[in-house]
Amino acid sequence: MTRIDDTFARLKRDGKKAFVSYIMAGDPNIATALAVMKGLPAAGVDIIELGLPFTDPMADGPTIQLAGQRALEGGMTVDATLQMVRDFRAGDKTTPIVLMGYYNPIYSRGVDLFLSQAKDAGIDGLIVVDLPPEEDSELCIPAQAAGLNFIRLATPTTDAKRLPKVLENTSGFVYYVSVTGITGAAAAQATDVGPEVARIKRSTDLPVIVGFGINTPEASRAIASVADGCVVGSAIVKEIGLGKSAEQVLAFVASLAAGAHSA
């Protein structure tokens, strides 16, 4: 059982949907990012996705691209990202942290070294966008062996034939990307998402969380109501990009979380 599994067990007992939020490590600087991160659980966030900045985020829209650029320009590194996680963990032992990013910074460090450092720092799961199941031997299998969840994306192009392959080595939860496109693109309608989630749930007992394009408490509620929870990324990162204070960002996050939790 990881913190992720524990969290979903708790939510299930309470009859609540999960609210997952994404922020970029080191955006716009380490201090602000850490202040936001520390405030997320109290704002109602059940699982934190922490972006690992990369120069070439090919699955991300402009909002998250710019966040990564700000972080890198501020000197953010893999080590500093892990340190941010340690600093967070010093005050919070229960909120799961999922590191989300691209493979090259991890590959560059060396998979085994990275996994042991990530685990030690208090990371619970990984989402690595450019590692489909066809490349499972790279990181997915070693990550599971190291006790980290490997969370896979399922998409509208993942057809019935492919779905078992996508689910095979997935753990923690399934992240359903509701639209074909990049982060921050237009949102899908709950009426379209519902049947897709049901389709995935027929093939797995894992929770299915839906993301991409959710940017209001209403959308958060609508999407969470047809799934096990929802993820908001770009909408939060956008507030950070506008130079809002940690308090302002967290107030917005709280409204989104309330939306999901009222579903």
Add this chain to the structure above:
Amino acid sequence: MAEDGLNSFMTGPDEQGRFGMFGGRFVSETLMPLILDLEARYEFAKTDPTFWAEMDDLWKHYVGRPSPLYHASRMTEHFGGAKVYMKRDELNHTGAHKINNVLGQIILARRMGKTRIIAETGAGQHGVATATVCAKFGLQCIVYMGAHDVERQAPNVFRMKLLGAEVIPVTSGRGTLKDAMNDALRDWVTNVRDTFYCIGTVAGPHPYPAMVRDFQSIIGKEVRWQLEEQEGKGRLPDTIIAAIGGGSNAMGLFYPFLDDPSVNIIGVEAGGKGVDDRMQHCASLTGGRPGVLHGNRTYLLQDPDGQILEGFSISAGLDYPGIGPEHSWLHDVGRAQYVSITDAEALEAFQLCCKLEGIIPALEPSHALAHVMKIAPTLPKEHIIVMNMCGRGDKDIFTVAKHLGFDMKI
């Protein structure tokens, strides 16, 4: 024949799209079904005689193939050593080798029922070739080009527009070729149903590196019979040389000779201002290390934290921080040798070629020619070098004028 237990260097990639440890399919889940579909459709087309009949017809009547294999006699004389041949792919329609590959991909796209074609471009040559073939077939064409390249390659931008393409300047990242490729991938992930991504070099996720190589291999295949025609039956080149951006013109020349051990294979990377820790170059093999970008594992220019660095070269077409995965493999197994040539050396070769052969080369093949300049004088007269003259220099005269201090006043 290969030495390390394999019996051929020409069997790759394997089922995972790997050349040794390089290559693969490092893309997001949304794209995965698309590249699997593309792979299946390409595998079918590859053995379909009607596909190749269509290619051959267009190669002959639209592109102007075969391109000549030309004995550069004054250069040969000037160097006083090896006999130098040029494979004249700069005479192709649109002025470079790029169209060899574009034709193949567009014919495939049409067979797949795709109506919207996207491409990335650096120097604009691949963009122009794609816009050209799309015009010919009445397909919608969108070309992603780094904002920085849009400025320095203005004539090609206008060409693409004349040909009916939409050119989208890319400002994400640093606005160069790698960012254009990122944005093309972002477009593809968004428009999955009707869009075909026409990649311009032997990079990207499997099956692109193999597919683009196969289309470009027409270069090496022609060289084989053309050299026999001029030098006698069974005569193979002793050395073949090509410039490398992503590596497509080089793979096209090299591939048909991989299993001929007597043929010395040399790839020339862009050394920019010199391959050293200032990192002002594009020599991924000489100055990079293995990493994962744009769907494949290959040698990349990157910092110690795995962040990708920008390349630097006088030649926009070589300005890419990666290299096709098959080259990374050929490098590691030692079948091909990779060297680098600086901007200054390429400029010198460019001018020499204009004066001695009456050929204005593109800056990309000028790099290959600069290496010929280095080695030809040291080799015996019987030694035959074939270099790939993969593009003409019209697009580069502004850049060269600037470097030579010539005021164009237009």
